[in-house]
Amino acid sequence: MKPRRHRATAALCAIGVLTLWTQECLAQVPAQTQATEPAAAERNPPALATLSRPTGRFGRTLGLPKDGRDLYIPDDDYIRFPLPPGAEAYADVDALKIKSVIGEITAISRKSREDGNQYWGRIPGTPYDRMTQDWVMAQFRKLGLADVRRQEIAMKPLWYPTSWTAEFTVDGHTTALRSVFPITESPSTPGNGITAPVMWVGLGTAADFQGRDVKGKAVMIYSAPTPGGRDHSADWSGAIRRANDAGAAIILVEMGFPGDAQSEPEGAVGANAPTVTITPDEANLIRDRLDEGRAVSFHLRLATEERTGLKTANIWGALPGASDEQILIMAHTDAFFEGAMDNASGLAMMLDIARHYAPAPQAQRPRTLVFLTTPDHHHGSEGIHWVRDNYDWSKVALIVNAEHPSQTLLYNLDAGVMTANEVSARRWFVGGSDALRALVRRTFRELGVATYRKSEVAPGGELSQIYMKAPSFHIIDHVIYHTTLDTADLVPAWGIEAAARAYLKIIDTVNTMTKDEIAAAPINLADPTRPVR
Ligand SMILES: [Zn+2]
Numbered sequence: 001m002k003p004r005r006h007r008a009t010a011a012l013c014a015i016g017v018l019t020l021w022t023q024e025c026l027a028q029v030p031a032q033t034q035a036t037e038p039a040a041a042e043r044n045p046p047a048l049a050t051l052s053r054p055t056g057r058f059g060r061t062l063g064l065p066k067d068g069r070d071l072y073i074p075d076d077d078y079i080r081f082p083l084p085p086g087a088e089a090y091a092d093v094d095a096l097k098i099k100s101v102i103g104e105i106t107a108i109s110r111k112s113r114e115d116g117n118q119y120w121g122r123i124p125g126t127p128y129d130r131m132t133q134d135w136v137m138a139q140f141r142k143l144g145l146a147d148v149r150r151q152e153i154a155m156k157p158l159w160y161p162t163s164w165t166a167e168f169t170v171d172g173h174t175t176a177l178r179s180v181f182p183i184t185e186s187p188s189t190p191g192n193g194i195t196a197p198v199m200w201v202g203l204g205t206a207a208d209f210q211g212r213d214v215k216g217k218a219v220m221i222y223s224a225p226t227p228g229g230r231d232h233s234a235d236w237s238g239a240i241r242r243a244n245d246a247g248a249a250i251i252l253v254e255m256g257f258p259g260d261a262q263s264e265p266e267g268a269v270g271a272n273a274p275t276v277t278i279t280p281d282e283a284n285l286i287r288d289r290l291d292e293g294r295a296v297s298f299h300l301r302l303a304t305e306e307r308t309g310l311k312t313a314n315i316w317g318a319l320p321g322a323s324d325e326q327i328l329i330m331a332h333t334d335a336f337f338e339g340a341m342d343n344a345s346g347l348a349m350m351l352d353i354a355r356h357y358a359p360a361p362q363a364q365r366p367r368t369l370v371f372l373t374t375p376d377h378h379h380g381s382e383g384i385h386w387v388r389d390n391y392d393w394s395k396v397a398l399i400v401n402a403e404h405p406s407q408t409l410l411y412n413l414d415a416g417v418m419t420a421n422e423v424s425a426r427r428w429f430v431g432g433s434d435a436l437r438a439l440v441r442r443t444f445r446e447l448g449v450a451t452y453r454k455s456e457v458a459p460g461g462e463l464s465q466i467y468m469k470a471p472s473f474h475i476i477d478h479v480i481y482h483t484t485l486d487t488a489d490l491v492p493a494w495g496i497e498a499a500a501r502a503y504l505k506i507i508d509t510v511n512t513m514t515k516d517e518i519a520a521a522p523i524n525l526a527d528p529t530r531p532v533r
Pocket of ligand 1: 332343403461
């Protein structure tokens with residue numbers, strides 16, 4: 001847990017307004033501060049307090065990342081899947097070493113924050129993108145990959161928020177907000193900002209808006225992550241669009257990760273109103289005042305710009321094999337915030353796959369392994385689009401996507417959050433023959449890679465752009481990404497270990513199959529229910 005967070009939490013609690021979190025705050029602040037707290041019970045009717053407060057079954061309500069000291073779990077304390085008989089060839093996967101590589105990648109993101117960027121991470125078209133590319137090239141060379149090269153790509157215009165501030169005012173008392181974060185493609189405010197009265201619309205369903213005149217208001221919506229920081233209810237339920245179309249002056253989305261994690265989800269494309277997220281901790285400061293029947297005024301100043309003419313780059317490297325048939329192994333490099341899971345974990349896993357195969361003589365690699373990193377998954381995907389449209393797919397037997405392989409299992413608990421010493425199950429996809437699908441499922445099960453019951457019909461992530469070009473598979477977790485929760489503290493080493501071993505075993509087994517055995521049989525147009533054999 002970062003000291004920064006401790007201070008932020010203490011500051012929020014010390015404001016002393018009546019919130020759901022009052023008990024929690026009292027538990028955190030020093031005794032002398034408690035003595036100066038207004039008597040909470042005076043302003044909080046006991047019956048209501050009993051209803052609205054967490055039960056305290058776990059001592060107090062915990063939020064992330066502020067309670068990381070209590071919630072983050074050391075790698076050794078996670079359940080570890082033992083290497084099963086027959087998988088000895090993958091004993092060389094060193095999970096803690098892979099995890100230390102994640103730290104090198106996330107350091108680039110932290111530098112972007114320390115350099116004063118409010119919008120920080122490994123954002124394509126920025127110096128931190130270039131640093132990541134240079135780092136990848138150095139790793140490829142260190143591993144002895146052949147044909148290591150940088151392929152420059154022209155980017156689409158980049159929406160970039162340069163600075164913003166937010167505050168709310170109640171009864172003439174103004175409180176600065178630290179957690180507000182603009183949603184991609186949000187419009188700017190005028191230079192002096194926008195001030196508007198806050199109106200709470202709950203989940204922002206059509207029913208929530210009935211009888212409410214939100215025109216000119218700062219419309220505040222609660223959004224459930226489903227399950228993660230990118231896909232959330234205020235987006236897919238149309239709540240943001242509903243507020244925008246009804247004339248909201250500002251749209252304020254409370255992302256429902258209990259605690260103080262900032263979020264950069266989707267949902268503001270086409271909005272006329274500046275659209276930002278706010279953490280539950282700070283949203284509660286506002287909501288509790290509304291619950292008291294007080295008028296709350298919200299002020300937002302947001303400056304954004306469109307950066308044009310930017311360049312980014314794909315990075316390529318290869319381990320030549322006995323045949324020129326290829327297995328293409330890819331990972332995207334860009335990230336919001338630290339991006340430890342999304343996608344430092346995938347990139348580190350991809351590099352470990354290269355490390356595993358690099359020492360073998362060329363003749364012992366049945367197929368050529370091509371390694372590719374793409375730089376702008378979250379900003380237009382021009383890197384992978386070039387690959388989709390220009391790569392010679394005739395030689396590719398399998399695409400392997402390394403994206404978000406490991407994340408701590410998290411639960412919403414009471415009004416807070418709880419971590420568990422187990423790796424979360426992942427979304428997954430296999431495109432190809434029944435034999436490939438059976439192989440992937442069996443290998444995941446044998447090597448301890450938990451997955452959802454149903455696979456994706458079409459893959460998400462960077463694979464979404466090219467899965468139609470060749471057989472493919474991936475796993476992809478999607479809870480903490482696009483938030484400040486996405487640090488190495490929530491990326492268990494053993495989850496990467498299991499995934500890396502499974503990926504290696506799948507690649508080795510696929511190399512005993514012909515290209516036709518891996519690919520789905522073409523559709524028989526005369527009888528679509530029967531494949532051509
Ligand atoms: Zn990703």
